Amino acid sequence: MKIESQLLKKLLTLNGEKERLKELLRERLNECGWKDEMKSLCRSFTRKKGRNNVTVDDLVHLITPKGRAAVPDSVKAELLQRIRSFLHSTAL
Incomplete structure (x- = not known):
């Protein structure tokens, strides 16, 4: 395989x-609005945690499973x- x-x-x-x-x-x-949905999710997470407390890895960890499921x-x-x-x- x-x-x-x-x-x-x-x-x-x-x-x-x-x-x-x-x-x-x-x-x-x-x-279909997927991109906007993911952008909104990232912004919400960043606001919640604080802009200086969020890394790219944090966002990738958050977005990957949700993004795949939302396609x-x-x-x-x-x-x-x-x-x-x-x-x-x-x-x-």
Whole structure:
């Protein structure tokens, strides 16, 4: 499984598809308000703890699980479909 994952990453990168998928993800997350939701969460946490008492690591620790959980299923499905289409078009 690890080898397959590494091969997929390499194929996506070599073809430029990885960057296109990243851009699509950025667009979709922005459209659905995910980015604003995460920004608000960071601001709220920073206000609560005090600006000088918060590190980037603190924010990453807070945001990562919440951010992953907040990605809409429709966005995940669209990305998965794009990856499947890419794999099908490369005839693997």
